[in-house]
């Protein structure tokens with residue numbers, strides 16, 4: 001059986017120097033921000049905060065300077081990201097563009113697309129969403145039915161995307177759709193487009209989650225004309241492109257820190273004399289975070305070395321979301337809600353319980369990730 005290797009990334013004194021700088025910035029920016037407000041993790045957004053991150057050079061950090069980037073290492077970027085997440089900063093506005101849409105354009109976009117979009121992303125002023133899932137095509141992405149039909153000067157798009165996070169607050173969507181009728185090779189004839197969400201024919205309708213919050217949407221395309229220059233990469237080669245996005249989407253610290261603020265609040269609420277049972281439980285969760293951080297930093301090192309760690313990323317996401325979901329379960333058992341005067345711990349726990357089910361669905365479900373891992377190990 002094949003085994004995955006997770007080599008430790010090289011030491012990075014520059015990255016550690018950066019840690020002090022970002023901590024100082026966050027301490028000043030988030031002063032007075034309550035624990036419930038910080039518990040939204042990468043789901044909470046504030047365009048002003050994004051612009052400040054951009055001005056500091058902390059968005060598009062690894063991209064070439066000619067596109068507004070800063071030519072820093074993946075490990076320096078990792079340090080910024082983990083500090084921002086651990087502090088509970090509202091980084092959601094720029095997050096998808098920084099994590100995956102920008103890198104996708106950098107790798108496959110035309111020179112015009114890169115020049116027009118990347119500097120705006122790096123400035124924290126241009127926000128993206130992901131147009132992959134459809135009502136009948138989630139895990140089975142190749143079953144996508146949205147069609148872009150070639151017409152004079154471009155393409156005409158019809159179809160419906162669903163669960164599109166923050167489409168109502170973004171400037172662009174990266175649309176994954178079919179450009180040829182599906183044949184025997186289901187992965188052929190699909191393409192990606194850079195789509196301005198203000199184009200005529202696009203309607204964005206809210207979907208509320210089980211907590212009643214509005215972050216994702218249904219996005220309907222009715223005879224939307226896309227000029228030919230909105231095609232990303234090669235016509236019909238969208239499968240290779242979209243799967244290459246997934247290592248970026250699945251390996252970062254956002255895949256194990258979504259309930260980190262709850263863990264901090266739990267330790268605070270346990271007080272200075274916790275029971276032995278509580279010490280063991282909190283220590284175990286902390287130990288898991290330390291190991292996940294090592295795995296995730298190792299993937300950052302592989303990305304930096306130009307490797308394609310898609311399998312390792314699938315493993316990190318599965319283990320990470322399992323931990324993110326376990327934290328509210330353990331917290332709930334250690335301090336029963338209603339057993340003491342309500343405070344920020346209860347509010348953060350309530351949020352986490354409502355949000356946790358989605359952690360192992362978004363970005364690829366647990367079952368799909370385990371299938372990928374099994375294939376990578378040669379057991380499937």
Ligand SMILES: Cc1cc2nc3c(=O)[nH]c(=O)nc-3n(C[C@H](O)[C@H](O)[C@H](O)COP(=O)(O)OP(=O)(O)OC[C@H]3O[C@@H](n4cnc5c(N)ncnc54)[C@H](O)[C@@H]3O)c2cc1C
Nearest residue numbers: 130131132133138139163164165358361362363364365367
């Ligand atoms: C909070 C949140 C945000 C999201 N944001 C976005 C977004 O911005 N853009 C976007 O495009 N999508 C987004 N999604 C959609 C997400 O990617 C899909 O929900 C996910 O891929 C699963 O697809 P599905 O919901 O159609 O479920 P299905 O694919 O129908 O799966 C249903 C169940 O069957 C299981 N299953 C399916 N196929 C297999 C198989 N082959 N083997 C074993 N089990 C299987 C799945 O694991 C799952 O448990 C978001 C989802 C959530 C929860």
